[in-house]
Amino acid sequence: MxxxxxxxxxxxxxxxxxxxxxxxxxxxxxxxxxxxxxxxxxxxxxxxxxxxxxxxxxxxxxxxxxxxxxxxxxxxxxxxxxxxxxxxxxxxxxxxxxxxxxxxxxxxxxxxxxxxxxxxxxxxxxxxxxxxxLGSVASFVAPGAEPLTVARDEFAALFRGRKLAIKAALLNQNLLAGVGNIYADESLFRAGIRPRRAAGRLTRDELERLRQALRQVLRHAIRLGGSSVSDYVDAEGQRGFFQLEHRVYLRTGEPCRVCGTPIRRILLAGRGTHFCPRCQR
DNA sequence: CATTTCACCTGGTGGC
DNA sequence: TGCCACCAGGTGAAAT
Incomplete structure (x- = not known):
């Protein structure tokens, strides 16, 4: 986007x-x-x-x-x-x-x-x-915290007391603005966290790793013009290149780029969810 | 209320 | 080749 x-x-x-x-x-x-x-x-x-x-x-x-x-x-x-x-x-x-x-x-x-x-x-x-x-309605602002700029404490507070899976929480647009399926999976891999873990049970360190991973993944993806999985293109019709950097997304059965373990796919919050069972705990 | 499931759409792919 | 099942950058209403 x-x-x-x-x-x-x-x-x-x-x-x-x-x-x-x-x-x-x-x-x-x-x-x-x-x-x-x-x-x-x-x-x-x-x-x-x-x-x-x-x-x-x-x-x-x-x-x-x-x-x-x-x-x-x-x-x-x-x-x-x-x-x-x-x-x-x-x-x-x-x-x-x-x-x-x-x-x-x-x-x-x-x-x-x-x-x-x-x-x-x-x-x-x-x-x-x-x-x-704008004469009759307010200027549009997406709900949820901006993942690129959210501070550590604010980020941690988003998940406090929540029982739903961390992956589902990442996708909730009222908590974080703009995190989609690709970047949820990719950031959880980079943070070493299983997608099914209860959001409210992540440690302070894990939350901070996740915040950093999310920011790095998004920045990197933006630099590469986004992820072109099938037909995504920018305003000029150009494809992005972040899909070449995907470590888990749509890599079911392929070896983990870190440890070689086959990437697993599960269904979570109705979405295909990809993770490495060895690297992500 | 928080959380989960499902409907909304079309098209591409891979198995038989 | 055709048919079918399954999968896909998301959300919001309905059900639990």
């Missing part, structure tokens, strides 16, 4: 939405299609960032100018609205030529003043698109 947000930010900031088209599928829309199109048309992209797993596009006032705005003018404009995108499992945000072939499962197309288009493509339709008018 961080990779996607950065890519989209670099490509659309300063550009203006001259027309918005939304497909007829009901599923991906938190805000009705017509309302989103109406809210978006004419607005300028001020910036794009990530909060948790959500990508937030800050939007300026509507205007009829047909040219993209220079950066120095952008800072003067008030943030009036947001377009919040959640990619689900298979969602992609792509910026490209407006005459590029439209892929199957394209649910939204925003035509930009620069002549390009921002497109939302999502085969499984688990993604969500929401338009927020």
């Amino acid at each position: 961080e990779t996607v947000a950065r890519g989209v930010d670099a490509r659309v900031s300063g550009d203006r939405i001259v027309a918005a088209w939304f497909g007829s599928h009901r599923q991906p829309f938190k805000t009705p299609a017509a309302q989103q199109a109406h809210g978006l048309e004419g607005r300028v992209f001020l910036s794009v960032h990530r909060t948790g797993k959500h990508i937030v596009c800050e939007l300026g006032p509507s205007a009829s100018a047909r040219r993209p705005l220079p950066a120095e003018d952008l800072a003067q404009l008030p943030i009036e609205a947001q377009w919040v995108v959640h990619l689900g499992m298979t969602g992609r945000l792509l910026v490209g030529a407006s005459d590029a072939p439209v892929e199957p499962h394209t649910h939204a197309r925003l035509a930009l003043a620069s002549g390009r288009e921002l497109r939302f493509v999502d085969p499984r339709r688990f993604g969500r698109l929401e338009f927020r008018d």
Whole structure:
């Protein structure tokens, strides 16, 4: 998500939405299609960032100018609205030529003043698109602590007294913002902790190892442009490379890169969960 | 209330 | 080749 947000930010900031088209599928829309199109048309992209797993596009006032705005003018404009995108499992945000072939499962197309288009493509339709008018609703912030910046004590407090498995706790977006299945498994491996351990029973040392592992894994993954397991790509259609660094995720039966023991797969919180039975206690 | 399960979708893969 | 079971970056409603 961080990779996607950065890519989209670099490509659309300063550009203006001259027309918005939304497909007829009901599923991906938190805000009705017509309302989103109406809210978006004419607005300028001020910036794009990530909060948790959500990508937030800050939007300026509507205007009829047909040219993209220079950066120095952008800072003067008030943030009036947001377009919040959640990619689900298979969602992609792509910026490209407006005459590029439209892929199957394209649910939204925003035509930009620069002549390009921002497109939302999502085969499984688990993604969500929401338009927020900041005149009537608050600016969007994902719940949960940010794993990249959370302090030691705050991190430990998240799990205190909890009986659920630590893996399930990591995936709970109300506790930690933005940790998904890949990075939960990868950070638990690096911290040497079994995914089924009760969250509230981890020692102070284990919690601190986990916090550090999570931060390192996320930083490393962001540096490599994310994990491209099947079709994940950034705003330019480029794949990430962190999947080459996976030590357990989707490596069932393959030897552990540390001790050679075959990686095991169990079902936990309804998700495939991968770990090394020797390295993780 | 905390926690678990399941439905929501499409597509790819691998076994028979 | 076809058919079927199973798997996949996530969540939120319903059940326990």
